[in-house]
Amino acid sequence: MGAIQQWFKDYPLLQSILKYLVIVVFVLLCVQFIRRFLKKNIANTSVRYKSQKGIELLGYFLLAFVTVLYFTGSIKDFTVTLGLLSAGLAFTLQELILSIAGSVYIFVVKVYEPGDRIEINGIKGDVIDVDSIYTTMMEIGQWVESDNYTGRIVKLSNAFVFKGPVYNYSKDFPFIWDEFNLPIRYGSDIELAKAIIIKAATKTLAEYTKASKDQWKDVVTKYYIEDAMVEPTLATTLTDNWVEFNLRYIVDYKKRRVTKHVLNDLIRKEIEATNGKVVLASQTIELIKIPDLKIETNT
Structure with a gap:
């Protein structure tokens, strides 16, 4: 023991560093203990x-x-030391500091939180974690059709919240507008076609329409934005080849693909049940004239 004490006396700087490391380890252990305590005793995930x-x-x-x-060594020197330290760190660790500032900004302003679907820096996905440096996302889209998961987990610096727009699919209003076009052949019963499409949309989207109305009222109250129509709407366009119906509707942001499938399948069945009164169109080519062919034969 005496040898150790003498060793510490001979190397005071090392003694000071060891004491500092003990303090750091103690603080980290306390943080981990409190985190585990909260994990065991708080049932609500959020x-x-x-x-x-x-x-x-x-x-x-x-x-x-x-x-x-x-x-x-003194609290009176804290502000001076902190200023000098900040100046040095700001120059050498700009990205890291910006990431930490971004995490505080995300937490305080609530730009997004775990469970939200966002698009940031060209990357779209569901937020699964936000720490002091990175936002972790489960990626959607890319080579996968619609809004399905790709299976890739993306870590993105929190600094990006200051560098560009953040698109949040679920903040305040967890619904999005979607649409698709239906080509109907000329000569079909257009009024019957309209009725079929509106009936299918009203039946399939009734739950989303009702829920979105209440949510949209809150959005109009909170932000400077005009009141919008959340019921399904149908627009008609006359083209060279067919009558094009554009169905626009509101849907849960996580159920866009399956809802479009249900709508298309239901409309298809209803159109087939009309026995030819309504016919889906397809691209056609009309041959106006066959050019005259002259064939010469040598006899």
């Missing part, structure tokens, strides 16, 4: 996640405060 992230951020700030205070 509240548990936010509480754990709050403790994690608090631990980082506490470590930063202890570090500066420990090496300056």
